[in-house]
Amino acid sequence: MSGPARMRVTGLGMIAPGVDRPDRALGPRPVPAPGWFRVADALPGRGYRRLPAGCLYLLAAARAAAIDTGASFTGTPADRRAAMVGTNNAGAALIEEFDRTIIDLGAAELSPAHVPYMAMSMFAARLAPEHRLRGFDLTTNSPAVAGLDALQSAARALAAGRASVVLAGAVEEPPSPAQRSSTPTAFAPADIGAAILVCEPEDAPVDGATVHGYCATHSAFVPGPDHVRTVLAALWRELVHDGPPPRHIDAVLDDSAIGAAVAAGLPEHARGGGITAVPAASGGGCLTPVRRVVGRLAAPDGRGERTAVVAASAHGHLSVTLVTPAGDPGRRPLPVHTPTTSTTTKGHRP
Numbered sequence: 001m002s003g004p005a006r007m008r009v010t011g012l013g014m015i016a017p018g019v020d021r022p023d024r025a026l027g028p029r030p031v032p033a034p035g036w037f038r039v040a041d042a043l044p045g046r047g048y049r050r051l052p053a054g055c056l057y058l059l060a061a062a063r064a065a066a067i068d069t070g071a072s073f074t075g076t077p078a079d080r081r082a083a084m085v086g087t088n089n090a091g092a093a094l095i096e097e098f099d100r101t102i103i104d105l106g107a108a109e110l111s112p113a114h115v116p117y118m119a120m121s122m123f124a125a126r127l128a129p130e131h132r133l134r135g136f137d138l139t140t141n142s143p144a145v146a147g148l149d150a151l152q153s154a155a156r157a158l159a160a161g162r163a164s165v166v167l168a169g170a171v172e173e174p175p176s177p178a179q180r181s182s183t184p185t186a187f188a189p190a191d192i193g194a195a196i197l198v199c200e201p202e203d204a205p206v207d208g209a210t211v212h213g214y215c216a217t218h219s220a221f222v223p224g225p226d227h228v229r230t231v232l233a234a235l236w237r238e239l240v241h242d243g244p245p246p247r248h249i250d251a252v253l254d255d256s257a258i259g260a261a262v263a264a265g266l267p268e269h270a271r272g273g274g275i276t277a278v279p280a281a282s283g284g285g286c287l288t289p290v291r292r293v294v295g296r297l298a299a300p301d302g303r304g305e306r307t308a309v310v311a312a313s314a315h316g317h318l319s320v321t322l323v324t325p326a327g328d329p330g331r332r333p334l335p336v337h338t339p340t341t342s343t344t345t346k347g348h349r350p
Contacts, residue, residue: 005159006216010209011198013065025295050113054090058171061194072209080164082135084154085124086146096176144313147290152217169196172285191285212297219319228261246308250292254282256314296323
């Protein structure tokens with residue numbers, strides 16, 4: 001049996017309230033205080049101040065991840081660089097503002113600086129000119145699991161040879177005022193910010209970059225709570241078919257019937273390990289599961305453990321990401337390549 005595609009992670013970037021480094025991603029999720037994000041510190045230079053907040057979070061996390069990777073990323077040809085970003089609420093308030101402006105004042109009064117962001121996909125598209133991405137630049141949108149879906153899609157694209165390196169992750173903003181007023185308890189105020197992983201094929205030669213670890217994601221749609229146990233078992237079986245089960249499970253679940261069913265089915269897969277319950281709002285974003293992935297990969301050497309990050313939505317979306325830190329004994333050995341010249345790039349790999 002061949003499981004889901006697994007990819008190697010060589011760069012990590014994390015921006016969220018109270019979190020400015022990947023190794024702090026597993027910390028508390030405080031309600032954001034005013035001014036928690038400083039554009040001048042995260043994105044020095046010109047041309048950023050008028051961008052929407054979600055775009056700024058995404059660019060800051062991607063910049064940090066690219067710096068973490070170093071020459072391994074910048075040495076990849078532009079046509080072999082790509083991006084895959086999950087989001088559910090990025091731009092929601094801005095789009096609502098567009099609608100209100102058009103209704104009250106007319107389209108001529110729309111802000112020229114913000115009009116390009118009338119679609120959620122445009123937030124991820126801003127990565128292309130920033131990092132010279134000439135491969136694909138796509139967005140995933142699924143309640144709760146869009147971030148993990150982005151990791152799965154990135155792994156599939158890398159395995160198919162459609163790119164040599166992918167910026168993959170999630171970005172979220174607060175929901176719009178209309179969303180909050182209609183269902184005030186359905187949104188998590190702390191699910192704000194961005195998390196980005198620099199990903200490459202698992203079996204590609206290592207060109208001197210630090211390897212944080214490996215991850216593989218498998219997703220499914222569950223038609224109802226009664227089907228959760230069967231679907232979860234199938235996902236688990238395919239994810240861990242060739243290695244030991246994870247030693248820990250991070251469960252990012254809401255209080256819906258689907259969330260409760262997933263929580264009830266996880267203990268049989270823990271195999272004596274621990275389960276960390278991370279409460280999620282039913283209408284919240286998709287950042288927290290990717291944040292857990294980043295935090296597990298950023299664990300200091302000797303403290304990391306093979307972890308499963310599970311996320312589910314009230315609508316029936318279910319995703320599981322298996323995270324294997326670089327020093328974990330469950331990792332399969334990989335070929336190591338030492339470049340003979342400084343011009344070796346990932347785009348020229350066999």
